[in-house]
Amino acid sequence: MATGPLTAAEVCALLQQRWGASYDVHLIQRRRRIYLQIMWCYLEQLSFPLDESTYMARLMDLVETVNQLGKGEAVRTWLRTTTDRPRLGKALSLPLL
Template identity: 50%
Template sequence: MKTNSVINSIQPGNSGPLEVDEVINCFRNRWQSTYDVQLVVRSKRLYFQVMWAYLEQQSFPKTKETYIADLQNVVEVVNRLGVSAEVRDWLWNTPKRPRLGKAISLHLKATQALEEFVL
C-alpha cells in the first residue's frame, strides 16, 4: 500500500523536482509501458518527447540500466530548466498516447535558462 507521501510525489500538482521513479510510475499507470523519452531541439525550440519504443519491448535497444541513466539525464535537464511542473502536468494529462512510429511532444516554454540551453 502506498503512503500519502509516495502518492503525492507521483501525482500532478507536485511542484518539486521531477524524479525518474515518478516518470516511470506515470508511464506505467497511464499506459502500462515504460516509454523512452528524449529532448529535441528544432528551430531554436525545445521539445520533451515521449517516444513509441518502450523498455518492455523485445526489440528495445537499451538495457534497463541504460534506459534509467538516459531518463535521469533528461529529468536533470528538465529540472535545471525549471519546467518540471509543466512536464509533470503534461505527462499526467495529455490525451495523446505514443504509438508505433509516432512520439508525443511537449513544446517547453521559453525561460532564461531554456534560451541559454537552446543557443
C-alpha cells in the same frame, strides 16, 4: 501528488500508470525550441535497444535537464493529463522552450 523536482522514478511510474509501459523519452531541439518527446518504443519490448540500467541512467539525465529548465511541474502535469498516446511512427511532443 508529488511536488518539488521531478525524478526519473516518478517519470517512469507516470509512464507506467498512464500507458502501461516505460516509453523511450527524448529531448529534441528544433529551430531554437526544445521539446520533450515520448517515443513509441518502450523498455519492455524485446527489440528495445537499451537495458533497464541504461534506460534509467538516460532518463535521470533527461529529468535533470528538465528540472534545470524549470519545467518539471509542466512535464508532471502533462504526463498526468494528456489524452493522446504514443503510436508507431508518432511521438508525443511537449514544447518546453
